[in-house]
Amino acid sequence: MKYIGWLLGLLLSLIVIIYIVAFTTFGNNLIKPVIESKLKENTDLPLKVDVFKLTTNYIKLSLSLNEKNSLHVDGNYSLFSQSFDIYYSCKFNELQTLASLTKKQLFGTLHTSGEVKGDLDFLKIDGISDVAKSDTYYHIELTKFDPTSIIAKVKGAKLENILALIGEKIYAKADIALDVNFKDIKPHQLDGDLNLHVSNSKIDYALLTKEFGVDLPKTEFTMDAKARLKGDEAVYLYEFNSNLAKIKSNGIVTPEPLALNLTYDVNIKELSLLRPVLKAPLRGKIDINGKVKGTKENLHVSGKSDVAQSDTFFDVTLADFKPKVVDAQIKNLNLTKLLYMVEQPHYADALIDADINIKDLHSLDGTVLTKIKNGVLDTKYISKTYEFKNMPGITFDAKTNSRLNTNSIDTSVDFNSNLATFDIKKASYDINSKTLNTDYKVKLLDLSKLYFVTNRDLKGSVLVDGRLKKDKDLHLTAHSNIFDGKVDAVLHNDDFTADLDNLQTLPLLDMLVYPQIFASSLDGKLDYNLAKKSGRFDAKLRDGHFTNNQMINLVRQYAKTDLYKEKFLGDLHAGIKKEQIIASLHLNSNNAQIDTKDLKLNSKTKIIDAKIRVEANKNPLTVTLKGNVEKPRIGIDATELIKKEAGKAIEKEVNKFLKGLF
Numbered sequence: 120m121k122y123i124g125w126l127l128g129l130l131l132s133l134i135v136i137i138y139i140v141a142f143t144t145f146g147n148n149l150i151k152p153v154i155e156s157k158l159k160e161n162t163d164l165p166l167k168v169d170v171f172k173l174t175t176n177y178i179k180l181s182l183s184l185n186e187k188n189s190l191h192v193d194g195n196y197s198l199f200s201q202s203f204d205i206y207y208s209c210k211f212n213e214l215q216t217l218a219s220l221t222k223k224q225l226f227g228t229l230h231t232s233g234e235v236k237g238d239l240d241f242l243k244i245d246g247i248s249d250v251a252k253s254d255t256y257y258h259i260e261l262t263k264f265d266p267t268s269i270i271a272k273v274k275g276a277k278l279e280n281i282l283a284l285i286g287e288k289i290y291a292k293a294d295i296a297l298d299v300n301f302k303d304i305k306p307h308q309l310d311g312d313l314n315l316h317v318s319n320s321k322i323d324y325a326l327l328t329k330e331f332g333v334d335l336p337k338t339e340f341t342m343d344a345k346a347r348l349k350g351d352e353a354v355y356l357y358e359f360n361s362n363l364a365k366i367k368s369n370g371i372v373t374p375e376p377l378a379l380n381l382t383y384d385v386n387i388k389e390l391s392l393l394r395p396v397l398k399a400p401l402r403g404k405i406d407i408n409g410k411v412k413g414t415k416e417n418l419h420v421s422g423k424s425d426v427a428q429s430d431t432f433f434d435v436t437l438a439d440f441k442p443k444v445v446d447a448q449i450k451n452l453n454l455t456k457l458l459y460m461v462e463q464p465h466y467a468d469a470l471i472d473a474d475i476n477i478k479d480l481h482s483l484d485g486t487v488l489t490k491i492k493n494g495v496l497d498t499k500y501i502s503k504t505y506e507f508k509n510m511p512g513i514t515f516d517a518k519t520n521s522r523l524n525t526n527s528i529d530t531s532v533d534f535n536s537n538l539a540t541f542d543i544k545k546a547s548y549d550i551n552s553k554t555l556n557t558d559y560k561v562k563l564l565d566l567s568k569l570y571f572v573t574n575r576d577l578k579g580s581v582l583v584d585g586r587l588k589k590d591k592d593l594h595l596t597a598h599s600n601i602f603d604g605k606v607d608a609v610l611h612n613d614d615f616t617a618d619l620d621n622l623q624t625l626p627l628l629d630m631l632v633y634p635q636i637f638a639s640s641l642d643g644k645l646d647y648n649l650a651k652k653s654g655r656f657d658a659k660l661r662d663g664h665f666t667n668n669q670m671i672n673l674v675r676q677y678a679k680t681d682l683y684k685e686k687f688l689g690d691l692h693a694g695i696k697k698e699q700i701i702a703s704l705h706l707n708s709n710n711a712q713i714d715t716k717d718l719k720l721n722s723k724t725k726i727i728d729a730k731i732r733v734e735a736n737k738n739p740l741t742v743t744l745k746g747n748v749e750k751p752r753i754g755i756d757a758t759e760l761i762k763k764e765a766g767k768a769i770e771k772e773v774n775k776f777l778k779g780l781f
Contacts, residue, residue, distance in 0.1 A: 158182070163219040178205070184220070187213035194235075201239045207246075208232040214284070227284050239263070251280035251295070267305050273297035278317070290327060293320040293340075301348065306375050309348035317342035320361075331400075333391040338363050351375075363389040370411070377415040383422075384408040390460065403427075403460040415439060427456035429471075442480050449473040454494075466501065469494035469515075483523040483550070491517040494536075502571070510571040513538055526550045539563050552590060560584040579626075602626040604640070613650040619643040619658065625666070639663030639687065647695065656693040663687035663706065680735035685711050698723035711735045 155168040162184070170181035180192040194205030209232065211217065214225040233246020241262055248255040253276035260268035278293040294317070301311030320340045327333040340361035347354045351373050359366040370381025385408065387393070390401040409422020418437040425431070429452035436444035454469040469491050477485030494515040502510045515536035522529045528548045534541035539561060546557035561584070563569065566577035585597040585608075595610040604621035622641040643658025665682055685708035693702035700720040706713040711734060718729040725747055733740040746752045 164217070185213070185216050187211075188217060203235055203237060203242070205235045206232070207235065224286055225284055226286055227280065229284075233257075237261075251276040251278075251284060253277070253295070262305075268303060269299055269301045269311075271297065271299040278320075288326060288330065289323060290330075291320060291322045293317050304348075307351050309350055309353065309374070311348045313344070313346040313348075315342070315344040327391075327394075331391065331394040333394055333402075335363070335389065335392060338392070340364075355381075361392075363387070363392050378413070379418065380412050382408075382410050400462045401460060402462060403456065405460075409433075413437075426452070427460060428453040445475055445477040445480060445485070447473070447475040449475075454491075464500060464504070465497050467494055467496045467515075477523060483525055483528070485523045487519075487521040487523070489517075489519045489521075491515070507571040508574075511538075511568050537564070538568055554588070554590040556586070556588045558584070558586050610649075613648050615645070615647045615649060615654070617645040619645070624660070624663075637663060637665055639689075643691070653696040655695065656691070658691040660687065660689040660691065660706065663689060680710060680738070682708075682711055682735060685709065687711075687713075689713075 150173075151168050151171045154171060155166065158164075158168070159166045164184050166185070167183045168180070169183055170179055172179040175198055177195055178192065180190075182190045184190060188211045189209075191208040192205060193207075194203065196203050196205065209230065211229045214221070214227055214229060218224050229248070229250055231246055231248035231250070233244060236243050236245075242260070242264070244257070244259040244261070246257055248257070250273075254274045255271065255276070257269070257271040259266060259270075274296055276295040276297070278291060278295055279289045281295070282289050282291075296314075296316045296318075298314040299311070301309075301313075303310040318341050320338075322335065322338050324335055327335060338361055340359065342359045344357045345355065353372045353374065354370075355372065356369045357367065364385075364387040366383075366385050368381055368383040370379065372379055372381070386406050388404045390397075390403055390405060394401065405424060405426050407422055407424040407426075409420065411418065411420050413419045413436075416438055418440070419434065420437065421434040423430075423432050430450040431447065431452070433445070433447040435442055435446075450472055452471040452473070454467060454471060455465060457471075458465055470493050472490040472492070474488040475485070477483075477487075479485070494517070496513040496515070498507075498510045498512060501507065513536055515534065517532065517534040519533075520531045526549060528550070530543065530546045530548075532541065532543040532546065542560045544558050546555065548555050560582070563581045563583075566573075566579050566581065569577060581599060581601060583597050583599045585595065587596075588594045593610065593612050597606075597608040597610075599606045601622070603623040603626065604619065606617055606619050606622070608615065608617035610616075620642055622643075623638070624641055625638045627641070639660045640662050641658050641660055643656060645654065645656045647654030664686055667683075687706045687708045689704065689706035691702065691704050693700055698721050700718075700722060702718045702720070703716045704714065704718070713731070713733050715729055715731045718727070720727050720729075727744050727746070729744045731742045731744070733742070744752070
């Protein structure tokens with residue numbers, strides 16, 4: 120009995136201590152700093168407990184979260200029945216300082232107050248709030264702390280305050296009214312209505328122009344949304360109306376498991392209105408309408424559109440809201456409208472057809488066929504942008520066929536224009552390594568039409584083929600059978616090398632529209648660095664002979680030597696550094712020799728400085744050229760060859776010859 124008495128005494132003492140600590144002023148003062156410390160630790164705020172009072176049936180708690188934000192709780196409770204009747208008041212005057220508590224950066228103010236009544240099994244919360252400067256009333260019912268019913272009426276909420284609350288710039292102002300009456304939101308027992316109305320809108324045109332470069336006409340909008348929840352389904356109707364865009368949608372949504380069966384109709388007169396949402400530089404109009412049907416695992420989105428004045432049809436299958444299967448047909452898409460829509464310059468006019476059939480986007484299995492027709496380059500814009508002169512009219516069309524296969528895309532290209540044709544049998548792009556490997560064949564049909572690029576007269580045609588590889592380096596090979604010989608070239612990053620084999624000078628001079636005065640075979644090599652704009656050209660000339668020209672005729676007449684009968688061998692060397700070219704030429708035969716050293720030519724200013732020495736049967740003739748290549752100052756030393764009068768005749772004829780040459 121003595122031990123039982125001790126045990127009962129100890130238990131009674133423990134109860135008394137717990138009561139004193141938990142439910143008396145003395146005990147509350149002991150617990151208050153402990154509560155404050157724990158709340159600081161969990162909220163990471165400079166929190167202070169101003170008031171803490173707890174009795175067996177009453178609680179009062181006032182917290183200063185920081186200087187501008189406070190929370191107050193005051194009310195009765197039953198410890199044994201676990202029921203509550205508590206008043207609460209929250210005054211958040213600086214939401215931006217509560218990020219550690221809200222877990223999302225919010226701005227502005229929020230005041231709310233109300234009562235919590237019930238027990239742990241069933242609670243009712245009735246309160247009011249000024250969120251977004253509204254007059255808001257809400258009633259929430261919780262069953263075992265899970266919301267089962269929500270009734271809310273929001274009047275006069277301001278869109279600008281909602282945007283400010285979530286940290287967005289105030290692109291528009293509007294009044295918002297919301298009426299929510301969800302009598303039951305338990306799964307499979309949905310019962311309620313929702314009505315949303317947005318009116319009295321005003322757009323901040325100056326801000327849109329500043330932020331997105333959008334210059335919108337005067338715009339007002341309204342928005343209405345209605346939903347009826349019943350059982351497993353929600354039947355809804357949504358409408359957005361403005362002078363720039365109209366959006367309608369209606370249908371049935373099953374929340375869990377998610378299933379959709381709805382229609383949509385989107386008519387946007389000005390896409391730039393959506394820049395704050397799309398975060399993309401779009402403009403112009405677009406109309407889209409179609410259907411959405413299926414579940415989260417297998418959702419079909421189908422529709423048609425007039426994007427860029429096209430006839431576009433599409434059917435997309437989504438798995439977990441990610442596109443998986445894409446089937447689309449695009450007819451007569453207007454390139455001009457498309458370039459305008461994506462805010463690109465007007466490079467060309469054309470119509471585009473496309474047939475897209477992707478069986479699996481994740482594994483990249485499918486095909487994409489495109490056809491460009493009736494293409495016309497905007498020569499006026501391109502000439503102005505790239506400072507071209509006398510650019511001819513250019514028409515074009517093209518076909519591409521792309522095969523998507525897991526980690527690679529293989530594409531063939533057939534491009535045709537009145538300037539050139541461009542063909543690719545297979546361009547392979549490895550998505551993982553980001554490597555492009557392709558063949559190509561280019562034919563320039565009429566070189567005379569390229570004057571706007573070359574700034575010199577050319578004629579004839581050229582066919583070039585080769586391969587291109589681009590990974591961390593660029594490697595391009597080129598081959599052409601030209602001028603009765605061949606050219607093989609390699610471009611590796613900035614280093615360009617070309618080997619010339621057995622080229623005939625007459626067709627080369629003919630292409631350059633130079634007088635065809637010298638026929639020979641040419642073997643040479645060009646090394647050039649694109650970044651440094653410097654390089655070297657070395658060539659050998661063989662089996663060379665002069666064709667009929669005034670200069671050689673004069674030499675034959677006055678030097679009594681027929682250079683037409685001579686067979687020449689020679690060397691040509693040139694150093695290139697930006698626009699400066701320094702060259703030397705040596706030709707020799709059994710009875711004649713022609714030399715020039717350190718010939719200087721500025722390809723940009725077209726200034727030449729050269730001395731050419733012709734020696735036939737040991738009779739010398741020296742010609743000097745200085746000034747602009749189109750009309751150089753010519754000097755002739757022919758005293759040892761002929762009389763002065765003959766020298767003047769030669770000077771006159773050489774002047775004619777050089778004028779034709781340059």
